[in-house]
Amino acid sequence: MKKFNDRFQPVITLLARLVLGGVLLVAGGLKLNKPTDSANAVAAYKILPANLAHLVGYALPWLEVAIALLLIIGFMVRPAAVVGGLIMVIFIGAIASVWARGLLIDCGCFGGGGEIDPSLAAKVHRTYFIEIMRDLGLALAALYLYLFPYGKVSFEKAAVEE
Amino acid sequence: MAKQQAKAQDNTTRWIVIGMVLLVVVTGVVFSLLGQNNKENASLAALDGTKLKPAVTASIDTANGSAIVLNPGQATVIDVWEDPQCPVCKNFEDANGDYIESLIRDKKATVRFHVLSFLGDESVRAANASFCAADEGQYLDFHHALYAVQSPLENSGFWSNEKLVAIGSKIGISSSKFADCVNNGSKIEAVKANYDSMEKYGVKGTPTIFINGKLWERQSPDFNLAEFKAAVEAA
Numbered sequence: 001m002k003k004f005n006d007r008f009q010p011v012i013t014l015l016a017r018l019v020l021g022g023v024l025l026v027a028g029g030l031k032l033n034k035p036t037d038s039a040n041a042v043a044a045y046k047i048l049p050a051n052l053a054h055l056v057g058y059a060l061p062w063l064e065v066a067i068a069l070l071l072i073i074g075f076m077v078r079p080a081a082v083v084g085g086l087i088m089v090i091f092i093g094a095i096a097s098v099w100a101r102g103l104l105i106d107c108g109c110f111g112g113g114g115e116i117d118p119s120l121a122a123k124v125h126r127t128y129f130i131e132i133m134r135d136l137g138l139a140l141a142a143l144y145l146y147l148f149p150y151g152k153v154s155f156e157k158a159a160v161e162e
Numbered sequence: 163m164a165k166q167q168a169k170a171q172d173n174t175t176r177w178i179v180i181g182m183v184l185l186v187v188v189t190g191v192v193f194s195l196l197g198q199n200n201k202e203n204a205s206l207a208a209l210d211g212t213k214l215k216p217a218v219t220a221s222i223d224t225a226n227g228s229a230i231v232l233n234p235g236q237a238t239v240i241d242v243w244e245d246p247q248c249p250v251c252k253n254f255e256d257a258n259g260d261y262i263e264s265l266i267r268d269k270k271a272t273v274r275f276h277v278l279s280f281l282g283d284e285s286v287r288a289a290n291a292s293f294c295a296a297d298e299g300q301y302l303d304f305h306h307a308l309y310a311v312q313s314p315l316e317n318s319g320f321w322s323n324e325k326l327v328a329i330g331s332k333i334g335i336s337s338s339k340f341a342d343c344v345n346n347g348s349k350i351e352a353v354k355a356n357y358d359s360m361e362k363y364g365v366k367g368t369p370t371i372f373i374n375g376k377l378w379e380r381q382s383p384d385f386n387l388a389e390f391k392a393a394v395e396a397a
Contacts (some may be wrong), residue, residue: 035194036314043316048284050317055191062190066183076179118366 005148013077013151016141020084023070023138028064030111031045035061041113044105063087072152077145085142088135095135099128107131183344202320205311206332212307218266218301227359228352229274230296238271238397241372243365246288246308247281247316249304253310254369257385259397263302271394275301276356278368284321286353291326293349307333323347373397 005012031038039057045049070080085113098105104116104124109131116124118154150157221231229241240262244251265271277292279285288308307329313320327341342373343349360366371390372377374397382389 011228032190035190039194039198039315051319054315054318055195058191058194061185062187063183066186069181071184076176079176079180096342 009148010151013145013148014074014153016075016144017077017151017154019070020081020138020141020145023068024064024084024087025072027042027110028061028068031061031108032065034111037111037113038108041106041108043108044103044108044114045098046063046103047094047102071145074151075156076151077151077154081142081145081149083138088139088142091135092132092139095128095131095157099125101130166194174318188348197229198315198318202311202313202318205313206325207308207327208310209329209332212303212333214300216267219299220296220301222293222296222352223274224355225361226274228274228355229276229359230293230301232273232275232301233266233269236270236272238265238394239374240271240273240394241276241363241375242273242276243276243360243363243368243370244366245278245281245285247285247312247321248368249312249314249362251369252309252312254371254385255306256257257387258390259306259309261387261391263306263346265394275305276363276365277353278358278360278365279353279357280360283319284319286318286350287326287344287347288321289325289353289356290347290349292331293343293352294340294343295335297332297343298335298337298340300333303333304335306332309374 031095035058038061039054041052042048043053045053046162047053048056063083067080067084067087071077071084091107095107104121106113106116107127108114218232221234221285222231223231244254244260262273275292277289281291292301292304292308293303311329327344330336330340330344356395363372373393376392376397378393381391
């Protein structure tokens with residue numbers, strides 16, 4: 001395993017950057033021109049008070065895009081991965097909390113969001129599971145990037161810090 | 163020495179990038195907030211020039227969940243369950259609101275409005291104000307105005323008591339009694355009673371419509387007047 005990692009690490013780092021960055025770019029980009037939907041989507045989780053939730057909803061798409069761009073071009077990958085990973089952990093916690101409280105909502109991850117008709121409960125529960133697994137995978141990608149931030153096709157080189 | 167310099171430069175770059183990311187995020191938030199506020203305030207302008215229609219006496223059916231009853235005693239009874247902030251209720255209102263109003267004004271049907279408030283504080287305030295308007299005999303006008311200015315963002319801070327009073331005065335409900343009623347939350351008991359009666363009537367969401375006690379289930383994907391009209395006329 002270690003040998004495998006030693007050999008392919010720069011490529012794995014590049015892939016992790018593109019996967020995490022790519023997902024964040026799409027997620028943020030789709031929400032960027034629909035701030036109202038995004039604010040409503042965050043409020044639908046019923047975790048934060050409405051006005052705070054709206055601010056988070058306004059900020060999130062921009063943060064996602066900014067982090068995505070850093071990851072994709074390969075600049076300040078380690079701090080970007082820390083932020084990206086934290087976002088994923090928060091998403092996992094938020095979806096788990098919604099699930100545990102029995103709320104039925106669209107996560108609004110890629111735009112949309114809001115409450116869902118009770119008749120679709122079974123489908124929504126399956127979706128929650130898939131979303132948590134997906135975000136867990138992305139959190140692991142972020143963890144890998146924290147450990148090995150320097151890879152192929154990148155703006156920054158390991159030499160400066162090491 | 164060179165290494166130290168490189169390190170210092172590296173740190174500077176780091177702070178510049180963090181600063182840029184923050185700038186982007188803060189700018190995004192500020193523009194979104196301003197855009198939302200502007201849209202909401204602009205929507206108020208849509209009420210300019212609205213003329214108050216003749217008053218319709220409203221009674222409160224305290225025995226049955228404190229609904230607002232207009233034009234009682236008709237053979238056809240329509241129950242409308244709505245939350246003023248619910249976007250789908252706005253769709254229903256846009257499609258069928260004028261028709262329902264004509265049923266009331268032409269004495270063709272009794273309509274009971276159950277004003278719900280499960281979408282948060284602003285629904286509670288708007289529902290309270292609706293009951294205040296009903297006291298003035300202007301429930302229909304106020305109801306219409308609320309949907310005309312409904313914000314796409316729930317609980318955005320738009321429907322403060324102050325704004326609700328302003329909405330009233332824009333359409334011609336300018337008595338100090340109305341303003342006091344809105345500001346003091348005088349109808350909060352009725353608002354609560356409406357909400358509490360959902361369970362009794364098996365109402366789970368909004369809008370929910372009963373025609374002569376029978377749940378109306380729309381077949382078309384959107385609300386359309388022809389379908390609703392046919393259902394009412396068949397009753």
